[in-house]
Structures are given as structure tokens and as C-alpha cells.
Amino acid sequence: MLIVFSFFDFEFIKKNFLFLKTTAGRGFFDIFCSFMFLITASTGDSSIMGYVMMGILMVCGVFFIVLGFMGKDPAGEDFKQSDVQTSAAKAALL
Secondary structure, rough: OOHHHHOOOOOOHHHHOOOHHHHHHHHHHHHHHHHHHHHHOOOOOEEEEEEHHEEEEEHHHHHHHHHOOOOOOOOOOOOOOOHHHHHHHHHHHE
């Protein structure tokens, strides 16, 4: 849920989870989450789905980290609420 919220201009994300505003930060968070699936899968309730989710998140995390360190940061700037409202108002007038 935090990853989804990081795409929007929420003040609490900027204040508490600023690392999610960068591509590399999202990659590190994906790798952290993948280890949570690995720990869950390695307990007595091991299922193949835990390993699959761990693998998917690990691949996504490594991809985002590589993309972030290559200087290609598609996360970029947030959408500003005022810009969206202005754009919507202009589109409505057309």
C-alpha cells in the first residue's frame, strides 16, 4: 500500500517515507518486502506462493535499483494537485 501511496502527493509520505519517492528507494523497499516473504515461506507453513512472491519482488527490487543508479528515475516529480486541477479545468472547457 505504501508503494501506491508514494505515487501521490501525500505529505505524510514525504515526511515519514521519503525513500519511497525515488526509484532506488522503492527497489530497496521491494527487496525488504521480498525477505519478509522469504521468512514467512521458511516457517512451517511453507508454500510455493511465498517463494514465487519473494522471487518477483526481488527481481523488481533489483530492476528498480539498477534503474535508479543509472540515472533514469521515472518516479521524478510528483503530480501537483494544482497542476492537475488546472489541466482538468482546461480540458473541461474544450
